[in-house]
Amino acid sequence: MPSFNVTRRLPYSAQQVYAVAADVSAYREFLPLVKRSIIRSRKPLPNGGEVFDAELLVAYKKLRIEESMMSQVTTDPGNLTVRAQSNEGAVKSLDAVWRIKGLPDGGSEIDFSVDYTLKSRSLQFLLSGMFDLVVRKIMTAFEERARKLYGPQSASS
Numbered sequence: 001m002p003s004f005n006v007t008r009r010l011p012y013s014a015q016q017v018y019a020v021a022a023d024v025s026a027y028r029e030f031l032p033l034v035k036r037s038i039i040r041s042r043k044p045l046p047n048g049g050e051v052f053d054a055e056l057l058v059a060y061k062k063l064r065i066e067e068s069m070m071s072q073v074t075t076d077p078g079n080l081t082v083r084a085q086s087n088e089g090a091v092k093s094l095d096a097v098w099r100i101k102g103l104p105d106g107g108s109e110i111d112f113s114v115d116y117t118l119k120s121r122s123l124q125f126l127l128s129g130m131f132d133l134v135v136r137k138i139m140t141a142f143e144e145r146a147r148k149l150y151g152p153q154s155a156s157s
Contacts, residue, residue, distance in 0.1 A: 004135040005113040011153055012146045014080050014102035017110055020145050021082040021098040022075045024054045030145040032137050035059045049075040054084065069094075092117040112139055 010017055027037040036057035043051050051074045059066040071086040071094065080100040087093050099111040114135055 003113065003115045004132050005111065006135055006139045007109060007111045008139055008143065009103065009107055009109050010143060010146060011107045012150050013106060014100045014108040016150050017100050017108045017142075017146055018077065018080045018082070018098075020142055020149065021100065021110075022077075024052075024073055024082075024084075026145075027056060030148075031141050033058050033060055033134075045074070045076075048077050051075075071096075092119045110139070110142070112142075 025037055025039045027034050031037075034056050036055070038055045040053040040055065045051060051072065054071050054073045056069045056071070057066070058069060068089060069086060069091060070088045071084040073082065073084045075082050080102075082098040084096045085094060094114070094116045096114045096116075097112070099113075101109050103109055112135065
């Protein structure tokens with residue numbers, strides 16, 4: 001199963017970054033290629049988090065790709081993690097995890113990892129060469145979303 005990981009430090013608090021990652025219904029507003037993000041079946045968890053089904057419509061016109069992906073998402077505010085897992089649609093298996101930790105300077109470190117296998121070998125081959133770039137673009141989009149919501153602050157301010 002291909003695995004990709006990117007880690008970045010941001011000048012935003014861990015709680016601010018967690019809020020961006022956990023707001024899956026807003027993904028269509030800022031994530032590249034995501035045209036729709038719908039949340040269904042929200043259930044609260046004892047730890048203050050939630051588990052819900054998320055449907056993302058991912059479209060890439062140049063390759064004529066349009067896929068709807070269903071994932072089960074679990075948010076955990078105590079551990080500052082958001083995990084999406086799927087084995088539906090074009091995805092044979094997907095495990096995407098945001099791990100956020102606070103830093104002494106008030107900023108945060110974000111670790112985003114994705115392990116996936118697609119049902120179509122040809123699509124898997126096609127995407128494998130550019131998936132690392134896609135993961136990095138996703139991280140950049142999250143950074144830009146935090147900047148839009150919280151301003152161009154620095155951890156030392």
